[in-house]
Amino acid sequence: xxxxxxxxxxxxxxxxxxxxxxxxxxxxxxxxxxxxxxxxxxxxxxxxxxxxxxxxxxxxxxxxxxxxxxxxxxxxxxxxxxxxxxxxxxxxxxxxxxxxxxxxxxxxxxxxxxxxxxxxxxxxxxxxxxxxxxxxxxxxxxxxxxxxxxxxxxxxxxxxxxxxxxxxxxxxxxxxxxxxxxxxxxxxxxxxxxxxxxxxxxxxxxxxxxxxxxxxxxxxxxxxxxxxxxxxxxx
Amino acid sequence: xxxxxxxxxxxxxxxxxxxxxxxxxxxxxxxxxxxxxxxxxxxxxxxxxxxxxxxxxxxxxxxxxxxxxxxxxxxxxxxxxxxxxxxxxxxxxxxxxxxxxxxxxxxxxxxxxxxxxxxxxxxxxxxxxxxxxxxxxxxxxxxxxxxxxxxxxxxxxxxxxxxxxxxxxxxxxxxxxxxxxxxxxxxxxxxxxxxxxxxxxxxxxxxxxxxxxxxxxxxxxxxxxxxxxxxxxxx
Numbered sequence: 190x191x192x193x194x195x196x197x198x199x200x201x202x203x204x205x206x207x208x209x210x211x212x213x214x215x216x217x218x219x220x221x222x223x224x225x226x227x228x229x230x231x232x233x234x235x236x237x238x239x240x241x242x243x244x245x246x247x248x249x250x251x252x253x254x255x256x257x258x259x260x261x262x263x264x265x266x267x268x269x270x271x272x273x274x275x276x277x278x279x280x281x282x283x284x285x286x287x288x289x290x291x292x293x294x295x296x297x298x299x300x301x302x303x304x305x306x307x308x309x310x311x312x313x314x315x316x317x318x319x320x321x322x323x324x325x326x327x328x329x330x331x332x333x334x335x336x337x338x339x340x341x342x343x344x345x346x347x348x349x350x351x352x353x354x355x356x357x358x359x360x361x362x363x364x365x366x367x368x369x370x371x372x373x374x375x376x377x378x379x380x381x382x383x384x385x386x387x388x389x390x391x392x393x394x395x396x397x398x399x400x401x402x403x404x405x406x407x408x409x410x411x412x413x414x415x416x417x418x419x420x421x422x423x424x
Numbered sequence: 425x426x427x428x429x430x431x432x433x434x435x436x437x438x439x440x441x442x443x444x445x446x447x448x449x450x451x452x453x454x455x456x457x458x459x460x461x462x463x464x465x466x467x468x469x470x471x472x473x474x475x476x477x478x479x480x481x482x483x484x485x486x487x488x489x490x491x492x493x494x495x496x497x498x499x500x501x502x503x504x505x506x507x508x509x510x511x512x513x514x515x516x517x518x519x520x521x522x523x524x525x526x527x528x529x530x531x532x533x534x535x536x537x538x539x540x541x542x543x544x545x546x547x548x549x550x551x552x553x554x555x556x557x558x559x560x561x562x563x564x565x566x567x568x569x570x571x572x573x574x575x576x577x578x579x580x581x582x583x584x585x586x587x588x589x590x591x592x593x594x595x596x597x598x599x600x601x602x603x604x605x606x607x608x609x610x611x612x613x614x615x616x617x618x619x620x621x622x623x624x625x626x627x628x629x630x631x632x633x634x635x636x637x638x639x640x641x642x643x644x645x646x647x648x649x650x651x652x653x654x655x656x657x658x659x
Contacts, residue, residue, distance in 0.1 A: 263498075269551045294589055304543040304583070305544060308540045311535075351576040353570055356576070
């Protein structure tokens, strides 16, 4: 498997922290960490997101993957504002087609979100003795967020290796694994299907209706739809 | 003034985010940011610390400095454990003299604390359009925490410059200012006194009694005492 090739066997049985949103990318990432033989510790965030429904899906995924531990951390990013994902006064942009997604950073970007999430994951990793953090960001079929790009992930990893006890005491380097970062959505889904991910447990929508019904027209819905369409699948 | 020399005048009137714990270091840092002519936005954290009393002092300092905004962000780091500052089942180490402080990282270290704090400060900075964050860490008279050392601060700054909209859109580099990092406690106090800091508003103790009475024997109390003693001051 690609996952085994990528991570080797040096980590088998070691604890890994996996950021789990409940979406398809993080579910795939979780499957990759499992395939690598790591002990799974998932972490999700209740951050004031309008699509808080995703946390139910994250919990179901954690259960389906029989993770060693699953945590939901409360951190109110809505208090800072600046994003349609946390501020109900702002509209989540809707489009008729994925071709309408522009190159600019959209209003659904949450300032410093991945940095806050990875920092809290780092705290957990240090306490449980994990040197492997997994995050399902990708920089191809994505919303153009700055904190999803390879140079950012690499810089976070460098910082994290100085931030903790291990940064003083030495030992194996802490790694931020972003195994999806250079895959498109169709490739992510192909990898997940090969690893047995049940995507019906996941939700991608930024603006779901009650009960988790996807809007079908936000960036996340359109990118998901495009990914499944490449496999001839209509959800 | 040293502060003016250090930061120049390019930032006068621009917003700065200052991490404010209520201790003497962060109070001094706040005075330095004021001296540099910046618009002050302070941020404090209720993170499950046993010395939550410090938040009262932070609020009094923010008021005394007439900051433009002051925020207290809730983030429960006690849920991860691993520190005597957040776990009441662990004892805060006490010593008779500052000479008893060893080179090892003490149990008061809170895993990834400064990374979590700086990440949340970064979120605030991005929303208010600030490119200057101030943190009162120092790596001389300190508790040996990994996230107080110059290479860590520098690595966080590099990461932060890739993490946000500005990392994509360009513009002036975001700076993490740690103006105390190479000063000893006596020098920090000298600088603060020259800038008019009222140190009676601050508290340093990791384990205060009710009403904010310092224990007098934890690392923080001993380092503070040593700093004032160098100026012939007994608090």
